[in-house]
Amino acid sequence: MEWQPTACVLCACNCGIEVKLDGRRFERVRGDKAHPSSQGYTCEKALRLDHYQNGADRLTHPLRRRADGTFERVDWDTAIREVAAAFAGTRDAHGGETIFYYGGGGQGNHLGGSYAGSFMRALGARYRSNALAQEKTGQFWVGDRMLGNVATGDFEHCEVALFVGKNPWQSHGIPRARPTLREIARDPGRCLIVIDPRRTETAELADIHLRPKPGADAWLLAALTATLVQEDLLPHEWLAAHTTGLDEVRDVLAAVPVARYAEIAGVDEDLVRRTARRIAAADSVAVHEDLGVQMTLHSTVNSYLDTLLWALTGNFGRPGTNNPPILFAPLVTFSHWGPRAERFSPVAGARIISGLVPCNVIADEILTDHPRRYRAMLVETANPAHSLAGSGRMREALEALDLLVVVDVAMTETARLADYILPAPSQFEKWEATFFNVETPANYFHLRRPVLDPPPGSDLLPEPEIHARLCEAVGAVPDLTPLRKALAEGRPAFASAFLAALADPALAKVAPVALYRTLGPTLPGGAAAAAGLWALAHKVALAQPAAVRRAGIEGEGLELGDNLFDAVLASPSGLVFTMDEPEDGLTRVGTPDGRIHLALPDLLAEVAALGDGPPADPDYPFVLSAGERRAFTANTIFRDPAWRRRDPAGSLRICPADAAALGLAEGSPARVTTRQGTVEAPVEITDTLLPGHISLPNGLGLTYPDADGALTPTGVSPNDLTTASDRDPYAGTPWHKHVPARVEAVLAT
Ligand SMILES: Nc1nc2c(c(=O)[nH]1)N[C@H]1C(S)=C(S)[C@@H](COP(=O)(O)OP(=O)(O)OC[C@H]3O[C@@H](n4cnc5c(=O)[nH]c(N)nc54)[C@H](O)[C@@H]3O)O[C@H]1N2
Ligand SMILES: Nc1nc2c(c(=O)[nH]1)N[C@H]1C(S)=C(S)[C@@H](COP(=O)(O)OP(=O)(O)OC[C@H]3O[C@@H](n4cnc5c(=O)[nH]c(N)nc54)[C@H](O)[C@@H]3O)O[C@H]1N2
Ligand code: SF4
Ligand SMILES: [Mo]
Numbered sequence: 001m002e003w004q005p006t007a008c009v010l011c012a013c014n015c016g017i018e019v020k021l022d023g024r025r026f027e028r029v030r031g032d033k034a035h036p037s038s039q040g041y042t043c044e045k046a047l048r049l050d051h052y053q054n055g056a057d058r059l060t061h062p063l064r065r066r067a068d069g070t071f072e073r074v075d076w077d078t079a080i081r082e083v084a085a086a087f088a089g090t091r092d093a094h095g096g097e098t099i100f101y102y103g104g105g106g107q108g109n110h111l112g113g114s115y116a117g118s119f120m121r122a123l124g125a126r127y128r129s130n131a132l133a134q135e136k137t138g139q140f141w142v143g144d145r146m147l148g149n150v151a152t153g154d155f156e157h158c159e160v161a162l163f164v165g166k167n168p169w170q171s172h173g174i175p176r177a178r179p180t181l182r183e184i185a186r187d188p189g190r191c192l193i194v195i196d197p198r199r200t201e202t203a204e205l206a207d208i209h210l211r212p213k214p215g216a217d218a219w220l221l222a223a224l225t226a227t228l229v230q231e232d233l234l235p236h237e238w239l240a241a242h243t244t245g246l247d248e249v250r251d252v253l254a255a256v257p258v259a260r261y262a263e264i265a266g267v268d269e270d271l272v273r274r275t276a277r278r279i280a281a282a283d284s285v286a287v288h289e290d291l292g293v294q295m296t297l298h299s300t301v302n303s304y305l306d307t308l309l310w311a312l313t314g315n316f317g318r319p320g321t322n323n324p325p326i327l328f329a330p331l332v333t334f335s336h337w338g339p340r341a342e343r344f345s346p347v348a349g350a351r352i353i354s355g356l357v358p359c360n361v362i363a364d365e366i367l368t369d370h371p372r373r374y375r376a377m378l379v380e381t382a383n384p385a386h387s388l389a390g391s392g393r394m395r396e397a398l399e400a401l402d403l404l405v406v407v408d409v410a411m412t413e414t415a416r417l418a419d420y421i422l423p424a425p426s427q428f429e430k431w432e433a434t435f436f437n438v439e440t441p442a443n444y445f446h447l448r449r450p451v452l453d454p455p456p457g458s459d460l461l462p463e464p465e466i467h468a469r470l471c472e473a474v475g476a477v478p479d480l481t482p483l484r485k486a487l488a489e490g491r492p493a494f495a496s497a498f499l500a501a502l503a504d505p506a507l508a509k510v511a512p513v514a515l516y517r518t519l520g521p522t523l524p525g526g527a528a529a530a531a532g533l534w535a536l537a538h539k540v541a542l543a544q545p546a547a548v549r550r551a552g553i554e555g556e557g558l559e560l561g562d563n564l565f566d567a568v569l570a571s572p573s574g575l576v577f578t579m580d581e582p583e584d585g586l587t588r589v590g591t592p593d594g595r596i597h598l599a600l601p602d603l604l605a606e607v608a609a610l611g612d613g614p615p616a617d618p619d620y621p622f623v624l625s626a627g628e629r630r631a632f633t634a635n636t637i638f639r640d641p642a643w644r645r646r647d648p649a650g651s652l653r654i655c656p657a658d659a660a661a662l663g664l665a666e667g668s669p670a671r672v673t674t675r676q677g678t679v680e681a682p683v684e685i686t687d688t689l690l691p692g693h694i695s696l697p698n699g700l701g702l703t704y705p706d707a708d709g710a711l712t713p714t715g716v717s718p719n720d721l722t723t724a725s726d727r728d729p730y731a732g733t734p735w736h737k738h739v740p741a742r743v744e745a746v747l748a749t
Contacts, residue, residue, distance in 0.1 A: 004451045005032050005573045008046040009108025009427045010634045012436040013172045015042045016573050019049075019428070019451050026050035034573035037444040041176040045634055051643035052426065056705050057411040059423030060458040071421065076461060076469075083420050084473030086403045087123055090376040096124020097346065100374040102362070103130050103382030106637060108427050110435040112407070112463025114329065114512055114532050116380055119467045121509040122476030127345065127365075127374065130382060133356035134389070135291055136332075138300035138731035140354045142307055144336040146597050148590020149324035151310075152438045153286030155180055157320035160282040162193045164306055165217065165292020165737070169201035171629035173290060175439065181205055191278055195220065196292055198625075198695070199688040208275050212265040214623040214693050215614035215738045218298035220265035221305035222607050223272050224279075226256035228312050231273070233280035238314035242586070245599030249308065252604045264613040266690075280313050284320030291627070296737040297614055300730040304603040311596050316585065319441060323585030326544050326578045328445045329435040329536050337591055346372035350732045358732025359388050360724040363397040376403035380463065383636045385414040386701065386717060389734045390676060390724040407463060410639055413702065422466055425454045430462040431529040437577075440585060442551070446574030447530055464520075464529045468513045478507050483518045494519065495538070495558050511535065527569060537565035540577065550579035602730075620740030624674065626718035627698035627736050628653070635699050641714040650700035650715035651684035654743065658692070659685045662745055669746040672696070674721040674739050680746055681716050694743060696721075 003018040016035020020028040029047050031040035062079035063071040074082075090099055101120045104113025120128065132140075143150035155161050155174045161184050168177040184190045185205040194206040195217065203209040212220040228234060229250050239246055262269040279285050287310045293302040315321040332354050335342075343352040347370045348361040357365070362384070366374050377398070388394045398404055398417045406418040415421050424430070428451040437445050454460045461469075471477050486497030498515075502508045512532040520528030538561030541548050548564055555563040567575055591597055632644035641648060652670050654662075664670050664683045671680050672694070681696060689695065701717020718736065726735040 001027070003030070005034065006428060006448045006451050007035070007108065007446055007574075008042060008049065009052065009106070010045050010049075010637055011107050011172050012434070013038065013175060013177070014108060014434050014436060014446065015046060016446065017042060017046050017049075021452060024054060024452060024455070026053055032573050035446070036442070036574055036576050037175045037439065039176065041179065043172065043178070044631065048638065048643045051638045051640045053428050055410055055640050057639055058409060058426070058455065059411060059415070059421060060455060060460070062423060062459065063421040065419045076459065079420060079422060080466075080469045080473050083405050083422070084470050086419070087376055087378075087405075088474050090402060091123050094375055097126040098372065098375040099123050099125040100362070100365075100377045101125060101128035101380075102377060102384055103380040104128075105130070105434065106381045107635065108434055108637075109381055109432050110329065111431065111433050111529050111532070112424065112467070113380060115464040115467040115516060116378065118476075118510040118513040119470045120378070122471050122474055127357050128355065129357045129359055129362060131359070131387065132354065133732070134359040134734050135294050137353040137356060137358065138294060138728055138733050139289065139303040140332055141351070141731055142300065142303045142600070142603070144334045144353075145600055146307055146311070147324070148334050148337045149588055150332060151316060151322035151324050151585070152440065153288045153322050154320050154440055155184070155286050155288070158184075158284045158286035159189065159320060160191045160193060160279060160285040162195070162279065162285060162287045162309070163202060164195045164221075164287065164289040164302075165294065165296070166288050166290035167196065167200040167202050167292075167629060168288070169205070170631060171290070174288065191282070193275060193278070197690050197693055208271070208278065210267050210271065210275060211690065212267055213614070213690065214625065215297045216265040217293045217296065217302050218305065218607070218610055219261040219613065220267055220272070221302060221309070222253070222256050222610060223258045223261040223265065224276050225305055225308045225312060226253040226258050226261070227273050227276035228280055228309075229253040230258065231276070233277060234312055235314040239312070242314070242316070243311065243596045243598050244593070245597050248599035248601070248604060249312070252608050255608065261610070279309065282315075284318060285310055285313060285315040286320060287315070287322055292737055294733060295627075296735055298606070299728045299733050299735070301603055301606045304600055305607070308598065311598060316596065317583060318585065319582055321585070323440040323580070324588040325438040325440055326443055326540065326547055326588075327435070328437045328443075328540060328577060331435045334590055346370070351730065353731055358727065359384070360727040360732050360734050362388065363390065363393045363724055366397040366400055367393070375401060377401050378405050378407070379414055379418075380407040383412045383414045385417060386412070386636055386719065388724070389719055389722040389726070389736065391717060391719040392677070393724060394719075407466060412636065412639075423458075423460050424463050424466070425460045428452060429454045429460075431527050433530075433533070441580035441582075442576045443578045444574055445568060445577045447527075447533065447568050447571070449525065449572055462529055464516050464532075468516055471510050471513045476506070476510050477513060477517070478504060480514060480518050483514065487518055487522065491562050492558060495562070524569065530569060533568060534565045537561045537568060540564065544578055547578035547580060547584065550581070551576045553577070614738070617740050620674065620742050622658075622692055622694050622741040622743055624672065624721065624739040624741035625693070625695040625737045626721050626739050628695045630697050633697045633699040636702055638699075639702050639704050641702075641704055647684070647697070648714070649682055650697040652681040652743075653684050653686050653689055653695045655689040655691050655693070656685050656687055658694075658743070659683060662743055664743075664745050671744045671746050672721065673742045673744075676723045677720045679716045679720055694741065
């Protein structure tokens with residue numbers, strides 16, 4: 001058997017890998033040196049991908065729920081006909097906007113979701129969400145208002161690397177995380193700064209580790225940014241040329257009591273000041289914030305202060321700083337500076353950011369008698385019954401729907417609640433890609449080919465085919481004969497015909513499916529699923545022709561987009577699709593005046609009124625981080641608990657002093673109680689945690705068939721402990737890292 005190129009599907013890095021099969025097993029997995037971003041790098045998790053590919057609870061046939069709650073097999077014609085009719089029925093009775101779409105892509109697969117939009121638009125659905133609306137939407141909203149875009153850090157070239165509530169050693173999120181971190185740490189001219197209450201693996205390497213009390217980041221970040229202003233560490237010329245609103249920001253930050261805020265955060269004032277000075281003195285600073293600040297108190301304010309840290313120091317638009325990436329697909333959308341008014345969800349009135357309803361209001365939008373409540377839902381590549389705050393209520397909501405349809409590869413906690421389950425081939429059995437392409441100056445895209453066929457005897461359809469059939473079953477696909485005729489004359493004729501056809505609103509709604517049904521069958525090697533990428537390649541080529549040419553793609557006019565598309569098809573290990581010049585980042589500020597707008601009055605008011613520290617509740621003296629990324633966690637992509645080499649049950653981490661005070665011994669069971677629920681977990685005593693801080697891993701609490709086929713749970717499901725109402729007031733993002741909790745020893749009876 002040959003080594004075959006593909007990618008790891010466990011985190012947003014999507015490292016290129018090569019797989020060697022033994023029958024249907026992944027006999028060996030190694031990093032793909034030809035992958036332009038990962039260059040042969042993987043972490044240990046990729047080597048375990050067989051547990052995803054050959055999971056015992058893979059779905060093999062379309063399933064329909066019986067009245068008694070069990071499932072029966074149906075053929076695809078029946079499944080498609082009944083699912084299409086049921087959604088159309090909801091639309092006819094209550095309006096298309098009562099149909100909700102959740103998911104559309106996990107860590108490894110976004111091709112399917114790009115076709116789901118066709119079916120949803122055809123039905124008149126207007127509301128959707130996915131996991132980004134429980135982590136990144138606060139940051140997106142801040143970015144949209146400040147620069148009409150978002151910026152990502154260039155850690156390969158930076159002098160100072162700043163990670164805020166992010167542990168890239170375990171969670172990655174930057175290319176080749178471990179060698180990159182080691183290089184920064186080893187180089188005396190560079191500096192690694194970590195803001196995390198926990199002494200993480202990344203913090204162990206850091207030159208500066210700021211350890212705020214959990215939930216106190218807003219005070220710490222305010223103190224850092226205030227130091228920049230109060231000690232006048234600002235690059236005034238750069239700020240005058242590229243920003244507005246400095247005076248308003250300066251007024252608020254000048255009044256911040258740095259010493260007091262440092263004390264509230266539990267960080268030495270001198271260390272805060274030295275850190276601010278180090279950031280201000282650097283030629284380039286790259287910043288990456290993640291769940292530690294995005295899923296805790298003040299999360300949107302935190303995102304604002306993190307942005308101010310790099311904006312006030314001029315660390316934008318150059319190599320080694322923070323740059324808006326050229327997206328291959330619209331993973332994030334920006335609307336603040338456009339003509340359309342802000343949108344809000346129909347029942348809870350929650351702000352819709354980047355087109356996404358906050359995850360934390362979905363249950364409220366269903367469990368109500370409001371006439372505009374969501375009544376039917378299509379869930380694809382997601383496990384909201386497990387991954388959304390307040391699982392109990394979320395399940396109640398999913399069960400209260402008139403219709404729940406789930407597209408997945410495995411029998412998940414969400415699939416078990418579905419009326420219909422539509423099974424897809426695994427990500428190694430079909431053409432796939434992700435849209436997590438956010439690097440600068442070189443940006444990468446990887447269209448992956450199938451490595452093996454679906455299991456013998458199974459009856460699966462890839463997502464693009466499912467969505468195409470659903471669109472056809474509701475009569476939403478216009479006659480495609482003219483497009484096919486144009487295609488027979490060649491791609492240039494097809495491009496003109498397709499652009500003209502978009503004037504027909506009915507066709508525009510289902511454009512990806514129309515491409516799949518016309519261009520798709522003509523693509524080499526069965527790459528029909530890639531057809532939608534043709535339009536995306538043209539969009540990128542039209543918007544960024546110079547950057548595409550610098551990546552080595554040639555051609556004038558429409559030829560450039562076609563050549564880019566062909567290069568994508570011809571690059572089984574991925575390709576560089578755009579390459580920036582040093583100052584290009586500056587050209588992608590999306591505000592009308594091309595400047596970064598430093599002052600966001602509502603968030604500045606929050607900074608001015610932070611108060612005396614995070615609230616404390618004597619009934620719940622601990623802060624629980626519910627969902628830490630560890631060596632053996634991978635969301636819920638691996639369902640088989642055997643994949644974990646260590647920490648099989650997902651232990652509760654606690655510091656030695658707290659463990660001693662509570663009489664907890666290493667490995668003994670502890671009981672954790674929050675306002676939402678009570679669970680038990682084995683204890684891991686570690687001095688990496690601060691007193692009063694405890695943590696549980698993400699991705700546990702799944703049920704999986706044991707040797708006899710009986711469904712067996714492993715570990716704690718973090719969202720049995722969380723509550724959907726604990727959320728950010730602006731973006732609605734959850735406070736998973738700040739769950740008030742109580743801990744006790746479980747006494748032997
Ligand atoms: N191994 C592994 N890697 C993954 C994943 C996985 O499941 N497993 N999932 C992927 C996904 S979907 C995502 S979104 C990313 C997330 O990646 P990260 O955000 O890095 O992951 P977490 O471990 O959830 O949280 C990061 C850090 O926040 C810290 N933290 C907790 N409370 C606070 C606080 O109050 N303030 C600050 N400053 N920090 C705090 C925690 O100690 C932790 O070290 O990881 C991706 N990578
Ligand atoms: N308490 C707490 N909750 C959290 C978090 C936390 O830190 N704490 N983290 C949050 C974050 S950052 C995230 S990203 C979410 C993740 O949670 P979700 O967005 O719900 O997604 P995953 O757990 O990644 O599950 C992916 C699903 O895709 C399925 N799948 C895999 N391959 C395919 C395929 O080819 N096709 C289809 N159709 N399906 C496929 C898998 O079987 C699985 O059901 O969890 C969030 N929930
Ligand atoms: S860093 Fe992420 S994508 Fe790369 S091998 Fe590890 S889990 Fe997979
Ligand atoms: Mo995530």
